[in-house]
Amino acid sequence: MDLLYACRDAWDTPDRSGDPVDLHDHALQTAHLLRRAHPSDKELQLAGLVHDLGHLLRPGDDAGHADRAADAVRPLLGARVARLVQLHVPAKRYLATVEPDRTLSPQSELTLRAQGGVMSPEEADAFALDPEAEAALDLRQADDAGKVVGLDAGVMDDWRPVLELVAARHAR
Numbered sequence: 132m133d134l135l136y137a138c139r140d141a142w143d144t145p146d147r148s149g150d151p152v153d154l155h156d157h158a159l160q161t162a163h164l165l166r167r168a169h170p171s172d173k174e175l176q177l178a179g180l181v182h183d184l185g186h187l188l189r190p191g192d193d194a195g196h197a198d199r200a201a202d203a204v205r206p207l208l209g210a211r212v213a214r215l216v217q218l219h220v221p222a223k224r225y226l227a228t229v230e231p232d233r234t235l236s237p238q239s240e241l242t243l244r245a246q247g248g249v250m251s252p253e254e255a256d257a258f259a260l261d262p263e264a265e266a267a268l269d270l271r272q273a274d275d276a277g278k279v280v281g282l283d284a285g286v287m288d289d290w291r292p293v294l295e296l297v298a299a300r301h302a303r
Contacts, residue, residue: 149238160277163284178215193242209301218267
């Protein structure tokens with residue numbers, strides 16, 4: 132929770148030139164959208180909440196932020212949450228490949244290049260075969276939509292029981 136609270140007034144770019152909401156609001160919006168679309172998938176919701184923690188842990192590391200966040204949450208939230216976090220960047224690359232007219236935020240468009248650009252046909256085929264591909268695509272779509280200035284998506288404390296539930300399941 133301390134890392135999530137630290138996302139208030141932290142941005143996806145050190146100079147604040149990126150997305151129009153801070154990492155805190157972006158996390159809440161992404162998780163909120165996933166909760167509405169997938170009310171029973173708590174791990175997917177939490178992946179939405181924590182997917183961009185890598186921007187906080189190492190500002191400016193667009194290419195590695197997903198892996199950094201996955202590594203940070205794996206011990207507490209488990210392999211699936213970490214895998215979904217890790218896949219949110221390949222999911223963007225996949226969608227850019229199969230839906231070339233898809234609109235990305237200006238910042239996502241810039242970071243796409245740093246993250247490897249569109250996938251080759253072989254990469255896209257391999258991604259589509261991943262057992263978590265569908266959930267990762269849902270996370271990516273919520274990620275893209277969760278950048279609305281002023282949208283009320285609740286408060287961070289609302290997520291404490293979900294975090295505790297998933298952490299307790301993982302600890303068993």
